[in-house]
Amino acid sequence: MKPAEYTEEQREWMKQYVPGHSYKEIAAAFQERFWDITVGQVKTYIRVHGLNTGRTGHFKKGAVPHNKGKKMTPDVYEKCKATMFEKGHKPVNYRPVGSERINVEGYIEIKVKDPATWKLKHVWVYEQHNGPVPKSHIVTFRDGNCLNCDIYNLILMSRSEHLIMARKHLFGYKDDEKEVAINIARMIAAGTKARKKRNGE
Numbered sequence: 683m684k685p686a687e688y689t690e691e692q693r694e695w696m697k698q699y700v701p702g703h704s705y706k707e708i709a710a711a712f713q714e715r716f717w718d719i720t721v722g723q724v725k726t727y728i729r730v731h732g733l734n735t736g737r738t739g740h741f742k743k744g745a746v747p748h749n750k751g752k753k754m755t756p757d758v759y760e761k762c763k764a765t766m767f768e769k770g771h772k773p774v775n776y777r778p779v780g781s782e783r784i785n786v787e788g789y790i791e792i793k794v795k796d797p798a799t800w801k802l803k804h805v806w807v808y809e810q811h812n813g814p815v816p817k818s819h820i821v822t823f824r825d826g827n828c829l830n831c832d833i834y835n836l837i838l839m840s841r842s843e844h845l846i847m848a849r850k851h852l853f854g855y856k857d858d859e860k861e862v863a864i865n866i867a868r869m870i871a872a873g874t875k876a877r878k879k880r881n882g883e
Contacts, residue, residue, distance in 0.1 A: 709724045712724070779795060
């Protein structure tokens with residue numbers, strides 16, 4: 683029968699043994715040394731006393747599965763074969779490269795690589811014509827329509843210029859006026875950069 687509470691020896695044993703062992707292993711070892719304990723009691727003890735097994739349930743890099751090299755028994759195979767993927771098989775929700783979708787922010791994404799690499803379409807279109815978007819830069823829309831990914835509607839700007847446009851409320855402009863607004867932001871950004879350089883900032 684389980685004692686009313688754990689002894690100092692048992693608490694110390696738990697503290698030393700728990701790290702690196704599963705609940706099942708801990709229960710078995712505790713039973714062998716002290717008295718019968720269930721896996722549920724082990725879980726409760728660990729939670730209450732703030733212990734940690736250190737086990738995540740994930741395979742560590744380099745770990746070898748216990749069934750490596752073993753063949754499935756005929757009965758297990760029969761149970762599993764209905765859900766097995768055959769070589770070259772594609773799931774019912776497979777989308778081919780070039781497929782498009784609209785994300786939660788309203789931008790078009792295009793699938794650029796299998797199995798599931800998607801990219802913002804306006805960025806992808808810009809890069810097809812001009813190469814990679816430089817770091818600290820973004821691609822914006824000349825007419826303000828984020829669904830219009832025509833290359834002539836895409837404008838490259840720095841994030842600092844984008845921030846200035848937001849602060850100066852310049853995003854309401856479109857087409858030619860949008861380009862003027864961006865040029866204003868670029869002038870302000872250039873002036874700020876020159877002032878900082880002059881002041882040694």
